[in-house]
Amino acid sequence: MGILDKSKMLKDYFEKQQLLANELAAILDFAHEGIVVTDKKGYITMMNEPYAEFLGVKKEEVIGKHVTEIIDGTRLHIVAATGKQEIGDIQRIRGKNIVVMRMPILKNGQVSGAIGKIMFKDPKEVSVLASKITKIEKELNYYKDALGQASSARYSFSNIIGISEKLQESKYLAEKAAHTNSNVLIRGESGTGKELFAHAIHSCSYRSPKPFVKINCAAIPAELLESELFGYEEGAFTGARRGGKIGKFESANGGSIFLDEIGDMPLAMQAKLLRVLQEKEIERVGGVKNIEVDVRIIAATHRNLEEMVEKGEFREDLYYRLNVMNIQIPSLRERPEDIPMIVRHLLEKISEQVGNYVSGISQDAMNRLGQYNWPGNVRELENVLERTIILVDYAGEIKETHLPMYLRKAEKSRFSQQGKDLKEILADAERDAILDCLHQTGGNRSETAKILKISRSSLYERLWKYGIE
Numbered sequence: 001m002g003i004l005d006k007s008k009m010l011k012d013y014f015e016k017q018q019l020l021a022n023e024l025a026a027i028l029d030f031a032h033e034g035i036v037v038t039d040k041k042g043y044i045t046m047m048n049e050p051y052a053e054f055l056g057v058k059k060e061e062v063i064g065k066h067v068t069e070i071i072d073g074t075r076l077h078i079v080a081a082t083g084k085q086e087i088g089d090i091q092r093i094r095g096k097n098i099v100v101m102r103m104p105i106l107k108n109g110q111v112s113g114a115i116g117k118i119m120f121k122d123p124k125e126v127s128v129l130a131s132k133i134t135k136i137e138k139e140l141n142y143y144k145d146a147l148g149q150a151s152s153a154r155y156s157f158s159n160i161i162g163i164s165e166k167l168q169e170s171k172y173l174a175e176k177a178a179h180t181n182s183n184v185l186i187r188g189e190s191g192t193g194k195e196l197f198a199h200a201i202h203s204c205s206y207r208s209p210k211p212f213v214k215i216n217c218a219a220i221p222a223e224l225l226e227s228e229l230f231g232y233e234e235g236a237f238t239g240a241r242r243g244g245k246i247g248k249f250e251s252a253n254g255g256s257i258f259l260d261e262i263g264d265m266p267l268a269m270q271a272k273l274l275r276v277l278q279e280k281e282i283e284r285v286g287g288v289k290n291i292e293v294d295v296r297i298i299a300a301t302h303r304n305l306e307e308m309v310e311k312g313e314f315r316e317d318l319y320y321r322l323n324v325m326n327i328q329i330p331s332l333r334e335r336p337e338d339i340p341m342i343v344r345h346l347l348e349k350i351s352e353q354v355g356n357y358v359s360g361i362s363q364d365a366m367n368r369l370g371q372y373n374w375p376g377n378v379r380e381l382e383n384v385l386e387r388t389i390i391l392v393d394y395a396g397e398i399k400e401t402h403l404p405m406y407l408r409k410a411e412k413s414r415f416s417q418q419g420k421d422l423k424e425i426l427a428d429a430e431r432d433a434i435l436d437c438l439h440q441t442g443g444n445r446s447e448t449a450k451i452l453k454i455s456r457s458s459l460y461e462r463l464w465k466y467g468i469e
């Protein structure tokens with residue numbers, strides 16, 4: 001074949017391809033649904049007219065851009081990376097809840113990209129659907145809560161990250177405790193990982209095939225706590241469900257019950273709990289018979305129980321019953337050497353959750369995290385990283401400038417006290433501590449008061465004193 005024939009063949013071939021591409025684009029534009037296609041790395045290769053119109057962009061201008069730059073809350077780049085399809089996901093785009101479908105594109109068995117489709121884009125259709133879904137979700141959560149609480153613990157000791165001697169010692173003690181049948185009392189500041197330890201203890205015990213049931217004693221109104229813990233019989237009180245309801249102790253039978261914030265349990269309930277520990281049986285509210293239960297108690301608190309016992313706020317006999325194995329979880333500031341490892345672990349976990357991959361963290365940023373004193377411990381670190389990851393470009397690196405201002409300022413403020421008398425320095429420190437804590441809790445005052453171990457009224461007084469809004 002001559003060179004002219006070859007070039008004509010190529011020309012015909014390209015023309016045919018061009019025609020096909022145009023036809024395909026016309027078909028896609030004609031479709032009612034919005035369609036977007038990305039390559040393996042999440043860069044947009046195609047978007048049809050309805051989608052572009054919906055987003056208020058020009059379709060030619062989005063080609064070559066990363067999908068996260070163009071579409072809110074997208075996970076298309078994740079589907080392109082993992083090859084796992086996602087059908088019927090709800091995504092909030094331009095303030096509307098949209099039902100979307102994301103499919104990987106396969107070429108010779110390998111993922112070469114992903115295609116995303118808006119399944120319903122009429123706002124009316126969406127709002128009806130979204131409200132239905134919200135209702136179903138709520139119901140589902142309710143049942144998950146009721147039933148799922150009774151499911152197995154989700155974490156084991158391998159999920160507790162850290163190499164410091166202090167943490168290793170707590171893990172060692174907890175593992176020992178796990179193999180016994182004794183009650184365990186976990187102590188530590190807020191956010192240190194007490195719940196994580198409770199899960200791990202259950203998972204590592206012979207009770208692991210049986211339920212792990214959690215109850216937060218501080219989160220349930222005192223008058224409901226008894227029926228939550230022990231259940232009730234039909235007609236026990238106005239509004240009681242027909243057929244009655246079983247309580248957490250019965251749900252946990254054979255397994256473990258995690259009594260979080262035990263220090264916040266009202267005295268009257270403490271007496272009832274003590275009876276259960278002694279007799280190993282419970283009585284439902286409004287019931288007449290005793291029901292035998294075999295449950296191991298894992299309790300936790302950030303409060304000083306010894307001081308509470310002295311003040312008569314916590315029963316001494318219950319304290320001794322619970323305190324058979326005592327595990328103290330160190331605060332994060334006592335083990336700064338754990339920070340880099342926990343940061344890397346959390347970056348991986350959070351990236352996956354929020355759908356924004358980061359390549360790592362700069363040494364400066366890591367140093368900054370290591371210098372901060374973390375009053376809210378690992379939970380605060382987790383919150384900071386989550387906020388930070390959202391700010392970083394896809395596959396970018398976390399830099400010091402991405403970190404919240406209060407973290408970057410933390411060190412400076414310690415040295416900016418020249419010329420002030422002690423009273424002023426103390427007032428500055430108090431104000432900074434309150435501000436830090438408010439940042440860390442997202443402005444939650446009850447939580448802030450709890451972390452700082454002051455009453456809410458005392459917090460309000462200080463907010464007023466320092467003019468904090």
Ligand SMILES: Nc1ncnc2c1ncn2[C@@H]1O[C@H](COP(=O)(O)OP(=O)(O)OP(=O)(O)O)[C@@H](O)[C@H]1O
Binds near residue numbers: 162379
């Ligand atoms: N050593 C750790 N390694 C990895 N993640 C951790 C570690 N410690 C805590 N976390 C994470 O930090 C968050 C807070 O932990 P957790 O809820 O167990 O703390 P807590 O002490 O029970 O808090 P609170 O007293 O406020 O209830 C969780 O998301 C947990 O997974």
